[in-house]
Amino acid sequence: MKRFLLPLVIFLVMVGFLFIGLNLDPREVPSPLVGKPAPMFSLPRLDDPKQVFSPKDMLGKVWLFNVWASWCGACRDEHPILVELSKSGLVPVYGMDYKDTREEAQQWLQQGGNPYVATVMDVDGRVGIDYGVYGVPETYVIDKTGVIAYKQIGPVTYEALREKILPLVKKLQTQ
Amino acid sequence: MIPEIGHFSLILALLVALALGIFPIIGAARGNAVWMGLARPLARTQFLLIAVAFVCLAYAFATMDYSVTYVATNSNSKLPIQFRIAAVWGGHEGSLLLWAMILSVWTVAVSLFSKHLPDDMRARILGVMGLISVGFLLFMLMVSNPFERLIPAALDGRDLNPLLQDPGMIFHPPMLYMGYVGFSVAFAFAIAALLGGQLDAAWARWSRPWTTMAWVFLTLGIMAGSNWAYYELGWGGWWFWDAVENASFMPWLVGTALIHSLAVTEKRGSFKAWTVLLAICAFSLSLLGTFLVRSGVLTSVHAFATDPRRGLFILVFLVVVIGGSLALFAWRAPTVGRGGKFDVVSRESFLLANNVLLAVAAFSVLLGTLYPLFLDALGLGKISVGPPYFDTVFAPLMTPALFLMGIGPIARWKKSSLPEIAMRLRWAFGVSVATAMILPVLLGHWTPMIGLGLFLAFWIFASSAHLVYQRLRGSDQPIITRVKAIPRAWWGMVIAHLGIAVFTLGVTIVKGFESEIAVRMLPGEVAHLAGYDFTFKGVEEIQGPNYTASRGQLLVTKNGVERTILSSEKRLYTVQNMPMTEAGISPALIHDLYASLGEPLEDGAWSVRIYYKPMVEWIWAGCAMMALGGLLALSDRRYRMRKRLAKEGALKANEALA
Numbered sequence: 001m002k003r004f005l006l007p008l009v010i011f012l013v014m015v016g017f018l019f020i021g022l023n024l025d026p027r028e029v030p031s032p033l034v035g036k037p038a039p040m041f042s043l044p045r046l047d048d049p050k051q052v053f054s055p056k057d058m059l060g061k062v063w064l065f066n067v068w069a070s071w072c073g074a075c076r077d078e079h080p081i082l083v084e085l086s087k088s089g090l091v092p093v094y095g096m097d098y099k100d101t102r103e104e105a106q107q108w109l110q111q112g113g114n115p116y117v118a119t120v121m122d123v124d125g126r127v128g129i130d131y132g133v134y135g136v137p138e139t140y141v142i143d144k145t146g147v148i149a150y151k152q153i154g155p156v157t158y159e160a161l162r163e164k165i166l167p168l169v170k171k172l173q174t175q
Numbered sequence: 176m177i178p179e180i181g182h183f184s185l186i187l188a189l190l191v192a193l194a195l196g197i198f199p200i201i202g203a204a205r206g207n208a209v210w211m212g213l214a215r216p217l218a219r220t221q222f223l224l225i226a227v228a229f230v231c232l233a234y235a236f237a238t239m240d241y242s243v244t245y246v247a248t249n250s251n252s253k254l255p256i257q258f259r260i261a262a263v264w265g266g267h268e269g270s271l272l273l274w275a276m277i278l279s280v281w282t283v284a285v286s287l288f289s290k291h292l293p294d295d296m297r298a299r300i301l302g303v304m305g306l307i308s309v310g311f312l313l314f315m316l317m318v319s320n321p322f323e324r325l326i327p328a329a330l331d332g333r334d335l336n337p338l339l340q341d342p343g344m345i346f347h348p349p350m351l352y353m354g355y356v357g358f359s360v361a362f363a364f365a366i367a368a369l370l371g372g373q374l375d376a377a378w379a380r381w382s383r384p385w386t387t388m389a390w391v392f393l394t395l396g397i398m399a400g401s402n403w404a405y406y407e408l409g410w411g412g413w414w415f416w417d418a419v420e421n422a423s424f425m426p427w428l429v430g431t432a433l434i435h436s437l438a439v440t441e442k443r444g445s446f447k448a449w450t451v452l453l454a455i456c457a458f459s460l461s462l463l464g465t466f467l468v469r470s471g472v473l474t475s476v477h478a479f480a481t482d483p484r485r486g487l488f489i490l491v492f493l494v495v496v497i498g499g500s501l502a503l504f505a506w507r508a509p510t511v512g513r514g515g516k517f518d519v520v521s522r523e524s525f526l527l528a529n530n531v532l533l534a535v536a537a538f539s540v541l542l543g544t545l546y547p548l549f550l551d552a553l554g555l556g557k558i559s560v561g562p563p564y565f566d567t568v569f570a571p572l573m574t575p576a577l578f579l580m581g582i583g584p585i586a587r588w589k590k591s592s593l594p595e596i597a598m599r600l601r602w603a604f605g606v607s608v609a610t611a612m613i614l615p616v617l618l619g620h621w622t623p624m625i626g627l628g629l630f631l632a633f634w635i636f637a638s639s640a641h642l643v644y645q646r647l648r649g650s651d652q653p654i655i656t657r658v659k660a661i662p663r664a665w666w667g668m669v670i671a672h673l674g675i676a677v678f679t680l681g682v683t684i685v686k687g688f689e690s691e692i693a694v695r696m697l698p699g700e701v702a703h704l705a706g707y708d709f710t711f712k713g714v715e716e717i718q719g720p721n722y723t724a725s726r727g728q729l730l731v732t733k734n735g736v737e738r739t740i741l742s743s744e745k746r747l748y749t750v751q752n753m754p755m756t757e758a759g760i761s762p763a764l765i766h767d768l769y770a771s772l773g774e775p776l777e778d779g780a781w782s783v784r785i786y787y788k789p790m791v792e793w794i795w796a797g798c799a800m801m802a803l804g805g806l807l808a809l810s811d812r813r814y815r816m817r818k819r820l821a822k823e824g825a826l827k828a829n830e831a832l833a
Contacts, residue, residue, distance in 0.1 A: 004508045007452060008501035011459075015494055017545070018466070020552035022486045071562075076410075080754050083774075107693040110782045111773035158752075 033148050038065070038140065039130035043120035046097055046105055053094070053120045055146055062172045064093045064165070065140040066116070066156070067128065069100045070108040072136040078155035079112045085161065086115035091169045095119035098128050098136050141165060143172045178243050181231025182322040188224035188275075189312040191217055195282075195305030199298035203371065211298035218286040218301050221308065222279040229276045232321055233263050242328035245269060245321045251334035251750050253721035261345045262335045267485075268321035270348065274465070275311045277349070277356045278304065285360055285385070292381060299367035300360075307359055310492045318485050334721065334750035343403030351396030351423055355461040357389025358426060361433065362458035365451045366500055369507040374447050379440035382454070384814055386437060390430045391805035397423050398798035406758050411691070411769050411786040413794060416565040421544045422464030428537035429457040432530045439526050443588060445517060446527065448508040453534070455504060459497040460537070466493055467544070518590040525583040532576040539568045570624075577631040577679065580672055581638030599645075603637035618688060628683025635676035639669055664811040671804025678797025684790040691786040695776055705787035707768065708732045709741070714772070714781060722746045722755075727772040727781055729759065741770040743783075767791050 033039075042054040055065075066082060068075045086093050095116035097105045102121065109119070122128050131140070141150040150168055152160055195217040202210025232245075236259045241247040249266045250259055264273040282304045289297045315321065364382035368374045400423070405413040414420065433453040440450045466489040517523035543564050581603065585596055611630035615621040646665075647657050658666075694702045698713035712728040724746040731738045741759035748755060758771045766789040773782030 004448070005505040007456075008498065008505050011497055011501055014545070015490065015498070017549050017552045018490055018493075021548045022490060107784070110693050110695065111771075111784050113774040113782075 033132055033140075034151055036148060037146050038142050038148050039127070041120075041127045041130065043096070043122060043127060046095075046102060046109075046119040046121050049102075049121070053118050055142065058092075058094070058142065059146050060144050062091060062144055062169055063142055064091055064169075065096065065142055066093055067096045067098050067122075067131070067133050067136055067138045067140075069098045069136045070104040071100065072098075074155045075137045076112070078137055078157070079115070081156055081158060081161065082115035083113040085156075086117075090166065091173075092117045096127065097121050098133060099123065099125045139165075141168055141172070144175065177231050177234050178240065178322040178324065181228040181235075182320065184224045184227040184231065185312060185316060185322070188221055188228065188279075189309065189316060191221045191224060192305050192308040192312055195221060196302055196309050198302075199305075200302035200370070203295040203298040203302070206295070208294065211294050214298045214301035214305075215286045217305070218279075218282045221305070222283040225272075225276050225279045225312075228322075229263070229272060232269060232272060233260055235322075236260060236263055239332070240328075241330070241332050242325055243321075244323045244325040247325050247329040247332045249335050250332040251721060252331050253750070254332075254335055254340070255720050257342075257345060258335055258340050261339075264348050265335045265339050265344065268315065268319045270352075271311060271315050271319055272321050273348065274352055274356060275308060275315065277352045278308050278311065278359060280353075281357055281360055282308070285363075295371060296367055296373065296381075299370055300363045303363035303366045304359055307363075307496065310496065314485075314488055314492065318488055332750075334748065337722070337746070337748040337751060337753045337755045338407065340721075340748070341403060341407050343399060343407065347396060347399040347403055350392055350399055354389050354391075354393025354396045354430075355423070355426060355464065357385070357392055358430060358454075358458040358461050360385040360389065361454045362500070365454035366503065369451065369500075369503050372507065372510070374451065374507075374511045376441050376444055379437050379447075379450065383434075383437045383441060384809055386430065386433055386454075386457075387805050387809055390427070390434055391802045391809070393423070393427050393430060394798055394802045394805065397427060398795050398802070401798075402795050405791070406760055408756075410771065410784075411689075411758075411788060413791065416543070416562050418544050419464075419468050421540050422460075422467050425460040425537045425540050425544075426457050426464065428533050428540070429453055429460055432533040432537075433457050435526050436530055439523055443517070443523060445523055446530075447511045448504075449527075449530070451508060451511075452504060453530075455497070455500050456534075456537075459493075459500070460541070462493055462496060463541075466490065517588070520586070520591050520593050520596075522583060522586040522588045522591065525579050525586050529576055529579050529583060532572055532579075536569065536572045536576070539572065540565065543568070570627075574627065574631065577635060577675065580675065581634045584642050584668065584672070585638065600638055600641065603634065603641050606637045607631075607633035615687065618684075620687075622687065625683055625687040628679055628687070632676045632680040632683060635672055635679070639673055639676070643669060662811055662813070664808040664813075667804040667806070667808030667811070669804070670807060671801045674797045674800030674802075674804060676797070677793050677800055681790045681793025681795075681797060685788055685794070688789045689787060689791075691784065693773070693782065693784045695780050696783045697778070697780045702783070702785060704785050705766075706733060707738070707787075709770070709783075709785055711781070711783065712740075713779075714775075717744075719746065721750060722748045724757075725772065725775070727759075727770075727783065729770050729783070729785070731761065731768060739768070741768060743770045743772040745772045762792050764792065765789065 038055050040055060042052045045051045045053055068079075082093055085091070093115050095118070097119050099122070101123075105119070105121070109116075125133070131138075137155055139152040139156050140148050141152075143149045149172060150164065152165065156165065195214065198210045199214035199217075202208070202213070234240075235243050235246050236250055237256065239246070239250065239252055239259075241250075245266060245268045249262045249269070254262065262269070264270045282301060285297075285300060285304065289300070292300075361382050364378065364385070368378045397420075400420070401413045404415065405411065433450065436446050436450040436453050439446045466486070581600065582596060585599060607630050610633040611626045612621070614629055615625045646661060647654070650657055652660075690705055692702060692704050696702060696711040698711055700711050702709045702711070708731070710730040710732065712730055714725045714727040717724050717726050724744040726742055726744045729741040729743075731741060739761040741761055743759035744757040746755045746757060747753070756771050758769055760770075761768045766787060769786040769788055771784050773784055775781055
């Protein structure tokens with residue numbers, strides 16, 4: 001009798017998790033980093049590994065830091081939006097290519113267009129850990145003092161851009 | 176007015192479904208023939224009512240009635256008519272209606288083709304299907320009404336998601352749902368058998384053709400979906416381990432196990448409890464898939480709008496249906512006999528091993544799909560499990576499963592001998608090992624994965640060839656007579672297994688030998704890939720019905736001889752302002768050439784991506800062969816015979832009465 005109960009027990013445990021899962025929004029992660037200084041790093045650039053980029057270079061400017069990868073499906077959704085945003089010149093976008101190969105990342109940018117002022121390579125995901133990257137894509141809004149003001153989990157949508165990111169960027173730029 | 180008729184019709188359908196779920200089951204328990212007799216007319220009435228609702232919604236789409244919220248959100252006046260109709264299942268509410276519609280189709284089918292079943296069995300089966308239908312109709316009417324009005328009406332609709340504006344959209348969802356929902360029949364048979372305590376070979380014989388039919392649809396549905404992703408997403412992939420793909424793949428794996436397990440239960444009387452559990456699991460996974468897709472607990476390309484009430488409703492429904500049936504299983508299964516005994520080395524054992532491997536594979540897919548959710552619920556953070564997990568887990572599970580596929584059909588029931596099997600398959604083994612070692616070298620390069628894939632594919636080819644040879648030899652009759660003498664079900668098995676081999680071969684070759692380039696091209700420039708020259712003919716602007724597009728063309732030549740023209744489009748769907756890539760594909764048996772147009776660069780140049788995909792079409796050809804094998808098994812004489820016998824039986828009964 002007992003072994004025949006096993007499927008039911010497994011199922012009920014799963015239901016418990018699903019129930020908790022219902023009350024969670026997979027796109028919304030409270031990031032402990034919001035309001036804190038963006039972790040420092042110095043990483044080689046995608047286009048030229050001899051040059052490095054560091055958030056320090058951006059002090060005094062409001063900028064977007066977008067974590068992406070060529071293997072990431074959702075990045076394909078947001079990519080045209082980022083390209084459009086970069087063309088508008090409202091805010092500079094910097095990218096971090098997460099756990100990816102140089103070749104594939106460059107092909108991706110060639111194909112989809114390059115919205116980034118510069119992209120750095122985080123090949124082993126070290127910097128990603130500092131930033132608490134859970135899934136790609138993620139986008140951070142970083143203010144003039146180098147503090148993370150907002151974190152977008154999942155692709156940047158027109159809606160998020162219009163309602164959250166751009167108003168925030170404008171406010172931060174006037175500070 | 177028409178939408179209200181549809182709405183009203185759904186309400187009536189709910190009442191009929193309730194009656195169908197209550198009276199026949201109670202009637203069967205009490206031996207009340209009149210209540211049991213209600214099952215068939217109620218099943219048919221339910222079908223008619225849901226069909227009316229479905230037609231009403233399709234009519235609202237066809238006539239562009241934007242005073243219906245669902246139509247306004249999923250259609251547009253510029254949307255071509257075939258997509259306006261397919262848009263009926265393009266969103267959440269409509270796909271539920273499609274689900275309910277297909278469930279009622281299966282219910283009617285059971286009511287039509289169940290004359291040979293005992294009355295109480297039929298009443299229980301239709302009753303269980305009625306109860307499932309109650310859940311879906313209630314869900315629609317309470318939180319997902321497709322007929323909800325929008326006042327004031329929208330001037331125009333927000334358009335169907337451009338990703339879905341493709342011929343694939345017309346076939347893929349109905350096929351897939353036919354498969355998903357089709358497992359409800361096997362499920363209902365299992366529950367009816369548990370309720371009535373008639374878990375015997377007859378039960379297995381009755382539910383086999385239904386299970387096979389659902390499995391055929393599911394196979395075709397997944398195939399259509401994979402093929403659609405291949406040409407629509409524009410980056411040459413054919414399977415992404417997306418949560419929603421997994422949701423269709425899990426029932427397929429368990430359904431495949433179920434088909435084999437049913438064969439053992441019918442022929443040998445063994446595995447009864449296991450077969451029932453698989454039947455429950457196959458449909459439970461279909462329901463779970465629905466929950467995952469509709470509730471928004473997982474993010475996915477396929478997911479529709481999130482509404483917490485919907486998620487909660489489906490979860491409660493899951494608990495009632497799956498929890499209830501597993502509880503019934505725990506209560507009734509211990510009383511089921513063990514069935515025929517068998518040796519460690521026997522066809523039963525091999526089938527059981529394959530069954531377990533398939534079930535474990537399904538479970539690991541489930542784990543990978545739900546793992547991010549589990550961690551999140553435990554507060555351990557958010558992660559995504561991607562193809563690396565699934566690829567790592569899947570290969571070690573499928574390797575022994577495919578290897579056993581070569582042995583199972585050769586082994587004898589009850590007791591077989593390993594040395595004898597080894598003797599008989601030694602040539603097949605030698606041929607497949609040799610092919611795995613030599614062929615990749617001839618094609619360019621050898622890696623362990625390519626070697627393994629080819630070995631498994633040729634192992635199945637060779638062992639099937641041996642099986643056929645053995646079955647056909649030793650008779651003086653002409654070959655055609657001998658082929659015809661063997662039951663079609665057996666040929667169905669051989670063809671489905673060969674389909675797996677063809678599929679494996681396609682996957683191995685395309686993964687091992689595909690190549691691609693991404694280049695910047697000016698009109699007139701030439702790119703080279705895999706021995707072909709691709710001349711960029713430039714880009715022209717074209718105007719589609721609801722999009723504008725840049726169409727780039729590539730002239731493909733080999734050694735100066737013109738082969739084909741690839742034309743890829745970069746479309747911008749104007750209503751949602753959404754860009755889409757239409758890949759240019761030249762499909763062929765040996766290889767596909769695949770081009771997709773990237774972004775415009777400076778000076779009239781374009782970025783262009785070209786893929787060389789050897790034998791990629793074999794992947795879908797393999798799926799088609801599996802489905803064909805299933806259909807062949809369904810056309811087996813014994814099913815037709817039974818129908819004839821049933822007819823004769825009915826005639827005799829009539830004569831006796833007269």
